[in-house]
Amino acid sequence: xxxxxxxxxxxxxxxxxxxxxxxxxxxxxxxxxxxxxxxxxxxxxxxxxxxxxxxxxxxxxxxxxxxxxxxxxxxxxxxxxxxxxxxxxxxxxxxxxxxxxxxxxxxxxxxxxxxxxxxxxxxxxxxxxxxxxxxxxxxxxxxxxxxxxxxxxxxxxxxxxxxxxxxxxxxxxxxxxxxxxxxxxxxxxxxxxxxxxxxxxxxxxxxxxxxxxxxxxxxxxxxxxxxxxxxxxxxxxxxxxxxxxxxxxxxxxxxxxxxxxxxxxxxxxxxxxxxxxxxxxxxxxxxxxxxxxxxxxxxxxxxxxxxxxxxxxxxxxxxxxxxxxxxxxxxxxxxxxxxxxxxxxxxxxxxxxxxxxxxxxxxxxxxxxxxxxxxxxxxxxxxxxxxxxxxxxxxxxxxxxxxxxxxxxxxxxxxxxxxxxxxxxxxxxxxxxxxxxxxxxxxxxxxxxxxxxxxxxxxxxxxxxxxxx
Numbered sequence: 381x382x383x384x385x386x387x388x389x390x391x392x393x394x395x396x397x398x399x400x401x402x403x404x405x406x407x408x409x410x411x412x413x414x415x416x417x418x419x420x421x422x423x424x425x426x427x428x429x430x431x432x433x434x435x436x437x438x439x440x441x442x443x444x445x446x447x448x449x450x451x452x453x454x455x456x457x458x459x460x461x462x463x464x465x466x467x468x469x470x471x472x473x474x475x476x477x478x479x480x481x482x483x484x485x486x487x488x489x490x491x492x493x494x495x496x497x498x499x500x501x502x503x504x505x506x507x508x509x510x511x512x513x514x515x516x517x518x519x520x521x522x523x524x525x526x527x528x529x530x531x532x533x534x535x536x537x538x539x540x541x542x543x544x545x546x547x548x549x550x551x552x553x554x555x556x557x558x559x560x561x562x563x564x565x566x567x568x569x570x571x572x573x574x575x576x577x578x579x580x581x582x583x584x585x586x587x588x589x590x591x592x593x594x595x596x597x598x599x600x601x602x603x604x605x606x607x608x609x610x611x612x613x614x615x616x617x618x619x620x621x622x623x624x625x626x627x628x629x630x631x632x633x634x635x636x637x638x639x640x641x642x643x644x645x646x647x648x649x650x651x652x653x654x655x656x657x658x659x660x661x662x663x664x665x666x667x668x669x670x671x672x673x674x675x676x677x678x679x680x681x682x683x684x685x686x687x688x689x690x691x692x693x694x695x696x697x698x699x700x701x702x703x704x705x706x707x708x709x710x711x712x713x714x715x716x717x718x719x720x721x722x723x724x725x726x727x728x729x730x731x732x733x734x735x736x737x738x739x740x741x742x743x744x745x746x747x748x749x750x751x752x753x754x755x756x757x758x759x760x761x762x763x764x765x766x767x768x769x770x771x772x773x774x775x776x777x778x779x780x781x782x783x784x785x786x787x788x789x790x791x792x793x794x795x796x797x798x799x800x801x802x803x804x805x806x807x808x809x810x811x812x813x814x815x816x817x818x819x820x821x822x823x824x825x826x827x828x829x830x831x832x833x834x835x836x837x838x839x840x841x842x843x844x845x846x847x848x849x
Contacts, residue, residue, distance in 0.1 A: 431466070600614055683709050776813040
């Protein structure tokens with residue numbers, strides 16, 4: 381799992397302010413009309429603290445452009461008058477484009493001013509600017525130095541990010557032991573990301589001795605505090621009995637929590653648990669649902685297993701077209717990995733491995749050779765072109781076919797381009813995607829939308845046209 385830097389919540393800090401001269405309540409608690417009037421009088425008379433509190437008042441008020449602009453105005457006035465906390469807030473306004481146009485250079489300037497005045501959160505945000513090259517050129521050494529200063533001043537997020545620097549060698553040499561100790565410090569102070577990363581250190585024995593019980597403890601702490609990655613890892617601990625007793629019910633519970641929070645790896649694992657009845661009752665419909673969710677969120681295993689569900693009618697109706705679609709989306713590297721784990725699927729006829737999804741080139745080439753006389757084009761050049769493509773096809777995408785006009789319906793004009801006018805239509809039979817051994821004919825994606833071109837003098841077409849195709 382890649383270790384990411386944490387970013388501060390982009391919001392202004394809580395402040396202690398003097399009481400309103402009208403209602404005698406702290407300004408940060410009640411912003412009545414009298415309070416605003418009181419603040420405005422003080423601010424207009426040069427009271428920089430009142431300027432800052434008036435800005436906070438507008439920022440906490442109605443979420444309107446007018447209020448944002450007024451908040452920015454008074455943050456700017458307070459900052460220019462040397463009020464340190466206003467400098468940080470003004471930087472946030474420039475960074476987020478709140479009440480003014482977004483300006484990362486000015487955000488950097490005010491973070492720097494606030495940092496120079498000892499604001500540890502400004503030091504941290506300034507480090508992020510240098511790390512990401514926002515408002516200035518990227519400078520990882522400066523980023524590291526600023527994280528270090530903010531951490532020394534007790535800012536927990538900086539402690540975590542300093543640990544990430546040591547782990548990944550960002551702006552400094554890699555040092556797993558220092559990374560571990562900093563993760564430990566931040567985790568013990570309640571920083572959730574650090575809990576997750578500390579658990580990973582214990583699990584991998586990185587910067588410390590491997591200790592699965594402590595890894596489990598910190599995954600649990602992070603998961604209970606809402607970290608999705610920790611939920612997934614905690615589920616894996618329960619599922620595999622690592623650092624704790626094996627408990628499939630608890631593994632199922634945490635996979636479900638992580639999946640419902642959008643973790644695609646957890647979606648895949650949850651589907652597996654439903655399919656195999658682990659930690660819950662077997663439910664193929666729910667297994668299919670979570671494979672589908674995982675696949676749509678980019679999980680390779682989810683794509684592969686969703687294809688299997690459609691191919692075998694598991695938890696859904698059998699649909700070979702959709703099985704073919706999802707199998708084609710699975711990266712080749714994952715197919716190779718699966719084939720090495722479960723064995724390569726063999727052709728029912730020649731018992732040789734498929735070279736692609738349900739595709740035996742050896743057998744299919746023979747079938748195409750038998751059908752060559754059925755090519756209906758009156759152009760020998762095109763017939764030869766189709767024949768070569770069919771005999772060399774290594775998967776269904778590489779097949780070319782001649783479509784008889786009577787197999788097309790819903791023909792509608794689409795546009796004009798190149799050699800001819802362009803139309804859309806529905807091909808009733810649809811393209812080939814595999815061989816049906818039971819029925820001894822091609823499986824096809826029926827009612828398939830195609831693009832048509834009207835060709836003038838098609839009998840004399842040559843390679844120039846085919847290059848455009």
